[in-house]
Ligand SMILES: *[C@@H]1O[C@H](CO)[C@@H](O)[C@H](O)[C@H]1NC(C)=O
Ligand SMILES: *[C@@H]1O[C@H](CO)[C@@H](O)[C@H](O)[C@H]1NC(C)=O
Ligand SMILES: *[C@@H]1O[C@H](CO)[C@@H](O)[C@H](O)[C@H]1NC(C)=O
């Protein structure tokens with residue numbers, strides 16, 4: 232025993248409570264620090280949801296089939312959102328009856344009531360990307376398997392959009408040819424006319440790899456725009472739909488996947504966790520936000536069939552949040568133990584894919600946050616805080 236305490240045992244009585252109080256205080260500080268970075272308190276706008284629906288009355292002349300088609304018949308889902316001119320521009324994925332996806336645009340001044348533009352803004356056409364965006368069976372004149380209702384799926388899917396500091400917009404989207412999903416990039420200066428810039432990963436090693444869901448790191452401006460921001464001299468993008476991987480770029484168009492030097496393997500910055508809502512897979516949501524506490528990424532996750540979160544049906548898509556080091560975007564600092572949004576409404580639980588809230592759009596408009604998500608791969612909902 233400490234001789235000091237032996238000679239003055241009463242001191243223990245004085246100091247112990249102080250030590251105890253001190254340790255409780257620092258535990259509280261710790262948990263407050265961990266909670267402080269999370270964007271929580273979201274409320275689904277039940278009185279209006281779902282805010283965007285499929286329709287049989289949107290007709291568009293397909294440049295490939297040269298026929299008028301109803302391009303929004305089957306599903307309207309997975310939207311990106313950006314603020315421009317005090318309005319929300321929502322870019323949704325619309326599927327026609329056969330499951331071809333095209334990216335459409337809807338505009339709102341209050342973030343809740345949207346008006347769709349008549350024709351899609353990014354879609355399969357006779358260009359250099361056609362080989363990645365038009366089902367290979369259609370190109371080869373093959374018939375889909377009898378009775379298969381998803382075998383002709385193809386097109387341009389699941390956009391994410393960010394502003395640049397020179398006033399342009401960069402979209403990442405998925406091109407799907409019925410076999411392989413590939414992450415692609417398009418750019419625009421007015422949000423209506425888009426130029427396809429090709430595959431995000433042009434290296435031979437990765438150009439035929441399955442890739443999806445590119446969330447670029449940016450910073451929220453006072454006018455609500457989120458502008459792509461360099462960290463440590465370069466742009467960064469989280470991507471992937473099993474684990475989260477990360478890539479770097481100098482121009483936001485051509486991306487280089489970060490690999491382990493020893494093995495050439497893609498580095499994983501976030502993975503599925505047995506026992507949690509994200510036990511099956513993780514996939515980025517909207518752009519990642521560079522904030523004081525770190526880089527905040529809202530991510531989508533699927534619950535596994537076993538060794539999963541027993542409070543959710545298996546394969547449920549619910550969303551969580553992760554925080555990465557703001558000077559090292561590949562270093563995970565913290566992640567939420569629980570989902571903050573999950574399917575609990577009929578239109579979230581039943582649809583093209585059941586049990587899905589898939590978050591892809593996030594904007595800050597007139598001092599409020601709006602979160603847009605696909606419901607059951609069929610419609611679109613909004614939550615606010
Ligand atoms: C769906 O596919 C069928 C058979 O190929 C075709 O006749 C029809 O025009 C297609 N519909 C749309 C909306 O593309
Ligand atoms: C900005 O939005 C207003 C409606 O809120 C509209 O009248 C105006 O044309 C828009 N301007 C541009 C440049 O889009
Ligand atoms: C998952 O759990 C079910 C029910 O307990 C069991 O039948 C099945 O074998 C398990 N599967 C795996 C891969 O562990």
Ligand SMILES: *[C@@H]1O[C@H](CO)[C@@H](O)[C@H](O)[C@H]1NC(C)=O
Pocket residue numbers: 556557558559564
């Ligand atoms: C983030 O990285 C920096 C630079 O390496 C380091 O000093 C800092 O402690 C890290 N932050 C956290 C929260 O881990």
Ligand SMILES: CC(=O)N[C@H]1CO[C@H](CO)[C@@H](O)[C@@H]1O
Pocket residue numbers: 309472514548584587589605608
């Ligand atoms: C690879 C994969 O399964 N991605 C899916 C992620 O979740 C959304 C929402 O259900 C689907 O649309 C994607 O296909």
